[in-house]
Amino acid sequence: MKSVMSRRMSSVLALIVMGFALSACGEAKPLQPPPPAPPEYADMHMPDGYWGNEEIIAQGKAIFIGAENIDVNCASCHGKDGKPVKAGARDFRQGDHMAKFSDAQWFWRVSEGVKGTKMKAWKSKLSEEDRWKVIAFESTFGLKGKEYSVAEKKWVPHGTAKTAEEVAAEESAAKGSEPAGGEEAEEAPTEEAHTEHAPH
Numbered sequence: 471m472k473s474v475m476s477r478r479m480s481s482v483l484a485l486i487v488m489g490f491a492l493s494a495c496g497e498a499k500p501l502q503p504p505p506p507a508p509p510e511y512a513d514m515h516m517p518d519g520y521w522g523n524e525e526i527i528a529q530g531k532a533i534f535i536g537a538e539n540i541d542v543n544c545a546s547c548h549g550k551d552g553k554p555v556k557a558g559a560r561d562f563r564q565g566d567h568m569a570k571f572s573d574a575q576w577f578w579r580v581s582e583g584v585k586g587t588k589m590k591a592w593k594s595k596l597s598e599e600d601r602w603k604v605i606a607f608e609s610t611f612g613l614k615g616k617e618y619s620v621a622e623k624k625w626v627p628h629g630t631a632k633t634a635e636e637v638a639a640e641e642s643a644a645k646g647s648e649p650a651g652g653e654e655a656e657e658a659p660t661e662e663a664h665t666e667h668a669p670h
């Protein structure tokens with residue numbers, strides 16, 4: 471009797487231990503910002519007029535859910551609403567995680583996939599335009615109403631992204647208002663000294 475009980479106990483214990491081990495495996499890895507996009511992708515950005523464009527987003531959705539091409543079904547892993555249905559896929563509804571990616575990083579991931587995971591390279595199946603469309607749709611899960619501002623290097627409300635010129639103007643205005651005798655004032659003479667010495 472006693473041995474039956476303890477055997478039962480130990481199998482219950484084994485189940486509990488297995489349960490813990492499984493849930494630990496299934497747990498999402500801590501959310502890390504992705505590595506920078508390689509040089510060939512670093513300067514790729516969402517085409518003008520795509521962010522927040524209902525038509526583009528609808529076309530992106532058709533691709534994402536496999537309605538456009540049965541071989542391309544992002545939703546089979548990422549879920550129709552961005553809630554993952556396959557282990558390992560991250561939750562696209564988590565805006566704070568998705569915002570760690572620039573548009574170039576998303577484009578790179580979709581184009582080349584993620585080695586060692588279920589995420590394939592899609593560049594042979596999707597044109598550049600289609601990849602951007604799918605990204606425009608995908609961003610609506612966690613970053614609805616936002617767009618990536620290349621100049622500011624962050625996600626901002628749609629239509630408020632600043633141009634590189636605006637950011638540069640703001641930066642120089644901020645520098646101008648700094649107390650006098652900043653780095654600039656000290657650096658300038660050194661540079662002049664250099665040019666004077668140069669032609670020997």
Ligand code: HEC
Pocket residue numbers: 534542543544545546547548556557558559560561576579580584587588589590592604605608
């Ligand atoms: C067979 C399952 C599967 C399919 C189909 C799939 N993905 Fe993924 N995808 C994954 C997994 C798993 C990851 C996480 C890789 C990692 O660990 O970084 C991922 C990562 C991503 C990422 C990077 C963000 C992140 O959370 O790491 C993007 C963007 C993405 N997928 C978009 C797409 C798009 C767009 C499609 C359709 C063209 C697609 N995926 C199809 C499984 C899939």
